[in-house]
Amino acid sequence: PLDSKTFLSRHSLDMKFSYCDERITELMGYEPEELLGRSIYEYYHALDSDHLTKTHHD
DSSP states (O other): OOOTTOOOEEEOTTOBEEEEOTHHHHHHSOOHHHHBTOBGGGTOOGGGHHHHHHHHHO
8 A cells, every 4th residue: 555645647658647646636736637648757856857867867
């Protein structure tokens, strides 16, 4: 089981949401349907860009 501050999502190879559970609404304020087909890169915070870059290079 996931803790109360975690949501489950699935993504296509280009990082578009293909699934997102309902906890996203409470945690982030988005309805799951709003995210389907949208890229995760539309939602990351600028201060996370170094972490995302490193993730792709490791």
